[in-house]
Amino acid sequence: MNTKQIMQIFEDTAYIRTGGSPEELKTAQYLQGKVAELGLQAAIEPFEVSMATMQEAVFLADGEEIPCKGYLCAGTAEVEAPFYYLRGTDKYSLSQCKGKIVMIDGYMGYWIYQDILENGAVGFVTYDGNANYTDWDIDQRELRSYVHKGNRIPGVNINTKSAIELIRKGVSHGKIVLKLEEYMGNSHNVVLELPGQIPEYITLTAHYDSTSLSQGAYDNMSGSVGLLAIAEHFVKNPHRYGLRFVWCGSEERGLLGAKAYCSKEENLKDCVLNINLDMIGCIMGKFIYCVTAEEKLCHYISYLASELGFGIDGRQDVYSSDSTPFADQGVPAVSFARIAPQNTATIHNSYDTVALMKGEQMAADIDFIIAFTERMVNAKRCPVAREIPDNMKEKLDNYLCRKRPSK
Numbered sequence: 001m002n003t004k005q006i007m008q009i010f011e012d013t014a015y016i017r018t019g020g021s022p023e024e025l026k027t028a029q030y031l032q033g034k035v036a037e038l039g040l041q042a043a044i045e046p047f048e049v050s051m052a053t054m055q056e057a058v059f060l061a062d063g064e065e066i067p068c069k070g071y072l073c074a075g076t077a078e079v080e081a082p083f084y085y086l087r088g089t090d091k092y093s094l095s096q097c098k099g100k101i102v103m104i105d106g107y108m109g110y111w112i113y114q115d116i117l118e119n120g121a122v123g124f125v126t127y128d129g130n131a132n133y134t135d136w137d138i139d140q141r142e143l144r145s146y147v148h149k150g151n152r153i154p155g156v157n158i159n160t161k162s163a164i165e166l167i168r169k170g171v172s173h174g175k176i177v178l179k180l181e182e183y184m185g186n187s188h189n190v191v192l193e194l195p196g197q198i199p200e201y202i203t204l205t206a207h208y209d210s211t212s213l214s215q216g217a218y219d220n221m222s223g224s225v226g227l228l229a230i231a232e233h234f235v236k237n238p239h240r241y242g243l244r245f246v247w248c249g250s251e252e253r254g255l256l257g258a259k260a261y262c263s264k265e266e267n268l269k270d271c272v273l274n275i276n277l278d279m280i281g282c283i284m285g286k287f288i289y290c291v292t293a294e295e296k297l298c299h300y301i302s303y304l305a306s307e308l309g310f311g312i313d314g315r316q317d318v319y320s321s322d323s324t325p326f327a328d329q330g331v332p333a334v335s336f337a338r339i340a341p342q343n344t345a346t347i348h349n350s351y352d353t354v355a356l357m358k359g360e361q362m363a364a365d366i367d368f369i370i371a372f373t374e375r376m377v378n379a380k381r382c383p384v385a386r387e388i389p390d391n392m393k394e395k396l397d398n399y400l401c402r403k404r405p406s407k
């Protein structure tokens, strides 16, 4: 795949494609078409996801309406209560949540939700965007089922500039009205198999969905293009191990595509390694690996990079991407990414477009990942131990909210 073809794919997919939407399915079909151009046939595999249509979302602060987006999957509800800004999660600050609509910094994650619920919050507000940008964009968020586990309180997301205004003015009272229709829908994984000489597989993954404001060029059409280029390479080149390519849907909604794929035993039974691509080929920044497997793989990758003359940094850790469900099922996994400095490229907003991408950098990043994959798929025996070390098991427990990370 040349740089022109790579950049063309970013142009072709310059639209928003959230998990479970018709646009996401359109992208799945587009990827299937790209695979067909290689003379191969990829399957589109549906899996169920919860969906919601917001009919009404209102947030009043001291009687004044603040532009907001209601949390999907938070249920239909109306609350009116004192407004409280939770600045930190120390015991005292949390104890002030009782009976209030609570605004927090950052994402509504699992532990913070449990904390505010236990402390009696009746509604919540999050904010996103950047106070220094001119846009008034508001991301569409959802209260994920593994976060609320049936205990739902209504919430809204607002722009950062509104949030600052609320605190500057000293707003004391809030009201949230949410009305939404909830139903089940489908998201899709696109799966391609290239059988090898032995009945064992290496599975490559990249998600192709985006968040609500984002064209997702960098996050993660870049990785999806990488998978296409790797497939193109191995159509023409020998590989002892079989290769499976999975373009995952609904990653941004909580790794749902990879979780659906990994929930099928036959998909993992003969899988010796997962190689995941999430955000590569941007103009600025450094290339990294994140290994959720034995630490030896870190050394192998950095030695290989030196040998090939490719700059790389990395660590043994859990990566917030589709590699995690594989590792959680005992499949050693590695994610590759080029991480841009925050002031050069950001994600999950309207600024993640083709403007962040560079065709030559894409090609160079893909070449390195092919070189690594080449060695693994042609190994007499895949050298990575098919087990997850204890330190990574603990990180997986933290990441997947089974165990609270120590502060």
Ligand SMILES: [Zn+2]
Residues within 6 Å of the ligand: 207, 219, 220, 251, 278, 279, 321
């Ligand atoms: Zn991503």
